């Protein structure tokens with residue numbers, strides 16, 4: 320049975336290793352190390368109010384994790400979170416866990432009063448959970464994007480107007496190479 324939970328802190332020591340292993344298997348060792356280090360940095364340096372993690376557990380074994388961190392738009396009253404990164408354990412991929420995990424996380428954000436979610440990745444996959452391609456004018460990314468077609472967003476409240484002004488991300492994402 321799949322158990323979805325926001326209590327990511329209870330398993331925080333396992334999370335960098337999960338991301339390292341999953342990304343090493345799909346993108347190579349170097350990317351695995353980089354994403355593992357990013358997750359460690361996110362957990363170490365992000366204020367509690369600016370980070371949400373969702374886990375999928377199967378018989379208490381960690382099967383997947385997604386992290387959401389605050390993207391601040393100082394000129395807009397709406398609260399925006401960035402969904403990144405996402406990992407489903409390699410031997411559990413393509414069984415629907417990723418979509419269940421993401422949908423649960425987005426609903427949790429909505430319940431916490433977050434207005435809009437963005438992510439940066441493959442539109443073909445993230446469209447399955449309601450993300451649509453957005454322009455860099457609709458919602459400014461915190462740094463120039465190397466793959467603008469991967470800039471995706473969705474309203475959690477139904478409001479669809481552009482988000483005003485520049486944005487800034489949490490410290491762990493504040494590196495041009497990640498964008």
Ligand SMILES: CC(C)(COP(=O)(O)OP(=O)(O)OC[C@H]1O[C@@H](n2cnc3c(N)ncnc32)[C@H](O)[C@@H]1OP(=O)(O)O)[C@@H](O)C(=O)NCCC(=O)NCCS
Pocket residue numbers: 341342345403404405406407408411412413414415416417418419440441443444
């Ligand atoms: C990408 C990932 C999170 C998807 O989770 P998952 O549990 O394997 O996917 P689901 O079972 O929910 O969804 C499967 C569907 O998505 C598609 N899909 C899976 N990964 C995809 C990808 N990278 N790009 C496009 N489509 C993808 C499958 O083809 C399948 O489509 P179908 O339902 O039409 O057959 C997971 O495979 C993973 O951790 N991959 C390695 C790390 C990664 O790339 N993370 C995302 C970038 S941050």
